[in-house]
Amino acid sequence: DVKVTQSSRYLVKRTGEKVFLECVQDMDHENMFWYRQDPGLGLRLIYFSYDVKMKEKGDIPEGYSVSREKKERFSLILESASTNQTSMYLCASSRVNIQYFGAGTRLSVL
Amino acid sequence: GQQLNQSPQSMFIQEGEDVSMNCTSSSIFNTWLWYKQDPGEGPVLLIALYKAGELTSNGRLTAQFGITRKDSFLNISASIPSDVGIYFCAGYHSGANSKLTFGKGITLSVRP
Numbered sequence: 152d153v154k155v156t157q158s159s160r161y162l163v164k165r166t167g168e169k170v171f172l173e174c175v176q177d178m179d180h181e182n183m184f185w186y187r188q189d190p191g192l193g194l195r196l197i198y199f200s201y202d203v204k205m206k207e208k209g210d211i212p213e214g215y216s217v218s219r220e221k222k223e224r225f226s227l228i229l230e231s232a233s234t235n236q237t238s239m240y241l242c243a244s245s246r247v248n249i250q251y252f253g254a255g256t257r258l259s260v261l
Numbered sequence: 262g263q264q265l266n267q268s269p270q271s272m273f274i275q276e277g278e279d280v281s282m283n284c285t286s287s288s289i290f291n292t293w294l295w296y297k298q299d300p301g302e303g304p305v306l307l308i309a310l311y312k313a314g315e316l317t318s319n320g321r322l323t324a325q326f327g328i329t330r331k332d333s334f335l336n337i338s339a340s341i342p343s344d345v346g347i348y349f350c351a352g353y354h355s356g357a358n359s360k361l362t363f364g365k366g367i368t369l370s371v372r373p
Contacts, residue, residue: 155303191270193365194304194349209360241303248292248353250361252303 154178157242157253164260170229172256174242181246183225185209185217188239188255200225232260265350267364275372278340284350284364285332292353293326293333294361299346307348308335340371 158173176183184199186209196209198217206217214236218226225244229236237260243250266285274280284293292311296304308319310326310333317324323336333352337344347366354362 191365194363196360199360243303248361249294249306249309250351251306252296255301255303257301 155242155244155251155253157240157256159256160254162256162258164229164232164258166233166260168229168232168260170232170258170260172227172229172240172242172258174225174227174244174253175223176225176244176251177223178244178246178251179222180244180251181222182244182250183219184243184245184250185215185225185227186241186243187211187236188241194241197227232258234260236260265352265362265364267348267350267367269367270365271368271370273370273372274340276340276342279336279338280340280369281337282335282348282350282367283332284334284352286352286362287331288354289330290352290354290362291330293324294351294353295322295324295333295335296349296351297346298349298366304347304349337369340369342371342373345369345371 155176164170185197186194195211197215200206200219216228240256242253295307298304308324313330315326321338325334347368349366350364351361
């Protein structure tokens with residue numbers, strides 16, 4: 152079974168803090184993705200990566216950056232967290248078309 | 262960009278009932294996927310469809326890839342309380358660089 156693991160299920164941070172969300176997959180997938188999920192808005196793609204050290208902007212990259220130093224790990228970084236970044240963050244990985252998701256990190260920025 | 266339309270946003274059914282959901286697009290897709298998200302969890306793949314007209318079942322779930330390649334349907338038969346959750350459709354079209362397009366999801370509630 153494919154396993155995508157997100158390091159935290161719940162996080163509470165303060166405005167202005169630097170926040171790291173970590174994601175690890177164990178299936179040697181080339182592609183990895185970060186989404187945020189908000190009520191009524193569905194899943195919105197923040198960033199994705201096709202390979203180590205490669206990254207591409209998704210639909211809503213503003214306020215976020217990513218890092219992919221190893222194939223199995225894809226990190227989402229909030230350089231200076233703001234209250235409008237309170238959301239559910241989902242990581243996914245894929246080899247071709249089917250994306251497999253982690254359990255999500257619910258981030259609250261106070 | 263591409264959009265997938267799912268409506269209504271919420272559905273309420275009685276335990277034991279069947280329910281149908283559809284997903285439509287203005288563009289052609291090569292692959293259709295249906296995911297379910299339990300409360301507080303990440304989406305889990307239910308069914309994948311790769312060919313126009315394809316009909317695939319997974320237990321009480323049946324999904325179809327529309328002939329026009331612009332729509333897909335998911336049916337749940339004899340619903341049970343654990344069917345509660347958000348059901349997303351997702352599609353992939355060539356040239357999308359492995360990016361999936363997602364619908365906004367339908368929240369299903371099942372009354373015992």
